[in-house]
Amino acid sequence: MVSKRERILNAAEELFAEKGFSAATVEEVAKRAGIGKSTVYEYFSSKDEIFRQTLKAGLESYLDAMKGRLKQPCSVRDVLTAIGTAHFNFVKEHTFTARLLADEYNDTPWARQWLLGLRERRIAMFSSLIRQGIAEGEFRLVDPRMAAEVLLGVLNALCAPLLNGKNKDAVSLERFHRGIAIFFEGMLAK
Amino acid sequence: MVSKRERILNAAEELFAEKGFSAATVEEVAKRAGIGKSTVYEYFSSKDEIFRQTLKAGLESYLDAMKGRLKQPCSVRDVLTAIGTAHFNFVKEHTFTARLLADEYNDTPWARQWLLGLRERRIAMFSSLIRQGIAEGEFRLVDPRMAAEVLLGVLNALCAPLLNGKNKDAVSLERFHRGIAIFFEGMLAK
Amino acid sequence: MVSKRERILNAAEELFAEKGFSAATVEEVAKRAGIGKSTVYEYFSSKDEIFRQTLKAGLESYLDAMKGRLKQPCSVRDVLTAIGTAHFNFVKEHTFTARLLADEYNDTPWARQWLLGLRERRIAMFSSLIRQGIAEGEFRLVDPRMAAEVLLGVLNALCAPLLNGKNKDAVSLERFHRGIAIFFEGMLAK
């Protein structure tokens, strides 16, 4: 059985993703978690704290999903593709968290800072791999950080339909791969 | 002299971009516009309506900025680059509006629908051009809509530093062009 | 017509005196003032602030009532009696404020500090007069401050029935004077 703390976190994740932090109410969170309103305060000291923990949990779960895909004995393109695929699957699985983690979240200043931090970590991960690809002659000579940003944008764009579309299942992984292929084609050493 | 209606819209644009729709208050909007709180209601029937109009104005202003760049007697790549450049300049100029228009805006359901509509229009514009590029042999054979999505993601990613960074001026157009070049390299017919 | 701010202050004074600060609610205050709950917040920033202002107003009104009775060309006993009489009348008139100003008010720490300050001012006033009485040979040699405390206790004790009794009018000024007479008899130089 799932702990009450987790039930609250899950409900909050859904609601924050659906309506934003300010518009979601603690009462709704409680109701969706199937508990009384004040019980929420047994587990979290404030609404802000709920958000902080929701974000933290989502972030950890995201980074977990990326793990183990970094040091494989194959081309950088394959590694990046594997990471991209993990990203895709994560978004498909945790749509709500993914929306929270999407680049733009306007509600609360401190939340934005937090999310920008995550963005930086992802960019760092990508650019490090890209630098390696360049060194190994796999990619042509480009600014690695800039290329990393571009890749991040491509991933986000290709996953966007998962966030908003009603027919998530229609969004295929195969299409996703064809999308990032454009990026890779542009990156290859001629 | 700028009309009172516009003063309200400008103030609202800033505030919504800064703190999100829910967290911004009508009183703040009025104060920033330099007018009394109830005067706002002479021009807009509700807070929601203010947001709708803010969005509408931002959207129009964005589409205006794109106009005139579509039917030029040159390569599709040049046209798309021109559009991208217009996008870049718009974001630099209207940071606040740009944030509102950014793909993810989580606050209110109907706002999201509206923004998705804009996204679709941009994608349609891009994919139509890309289709033309393919037909003319400039681009290789790809799903035009998918490529359009990718391009959109690239544009957004490359403009993201303008939205959050403190040193906006450090973000150069030249870097932006090198970024989309990756996309075009991946699109060229071999 | 009495200002809304004053209506709130009056209602608050009554309620705080009746039930104490914590037990009184802002809604009750508003209802008793004949206004909406949130209107209260147009005039006072918080419940604490209401209490602070209530206390301040009560204190000023009390000190006003004492004024002009200090420098009369007669015996110190007469002056002190006049002050005592003013105290008596004030309590009769402003029962609620008087309860707030009574020595013991247990609710909020900062309020207690404030009230202790008032107590000190009253003691200072009394002891200065008593010192004068001693110097002029009217009173016997006693610690002036201690005597002042005693006098204050006597005044409070004799006014207590006004604070709690249902039949306030039965409490006569004449009885009050007979009461403080005991104090003065104990003070006279033999």
Added chain:
Amino acid sequence: MVSKRERILNAAEELFAEKGFSAATVEEVAKRAGIGKSTVYEYFSSKDEIFRQTLKAGLESYLDAMKGRLKQPCSVRDVLTAIGTAHFNFVKEHTFTARLLADEYNDTPWARQWLLGLRERRIAMFSSLIRQGIAEGEFRLVDPRMAAEVLLGVLNALCAPLLNGKNKDAVSLERFHRGIAIFFEGMLAK
């Protein structure tokens, strides 16, 4: 070892004296008593009941302290002085209870009634002694009840520093005696 019931009562006494009835919480009481929150309800049916019993215990403890000082074979003044001394020592020892018993306690209506009852009992005790003193020619002819009220006020005033001052030990019994001496001087038959 002190019983759990008493531990609760002691904790409550402290807290009620420190912050007033409304502002004190059952959880704090439990914590200070070193027990779980719901255990409190094994011994007392409600927060109100805790207060009632706290008051009752304080009152009994106060009256106990007065006992045995009433029927001594000496002057009434000596008896009253002995009672006053007992009062002084009680306040010094049980500062918290003393604050609760102080004449003014504003928080809850029924508590006030109770405390007024105690006040009446003390006044009755005093006035009976004073009547005796008058009958025996020790005191001059005054309204015994009024004199009792005055005496009570004097005792309270002289003990007030014990309730609020930081330097309780600086408040001497000797000073206290000099204070009530003023009362007695005023009472003596010439």
Added chain:
DNA sequence: AATGAATGAGCATTCATTCAT
């Protein structure tokens, strides 16, 4: 047209009390 004043509906948070163990 413009606005200060007023307010009800709503929200985050607290707390006395109950329940399950």
Added chain:
DNA sequence: TATGAATGAATGCTCATTCAT
């Protein structure tokens, strides 16, 4: 007996909206 967990009712405070001028 003892208690951690749970919660509904209440409370201070906010804010979009209306009203009177």
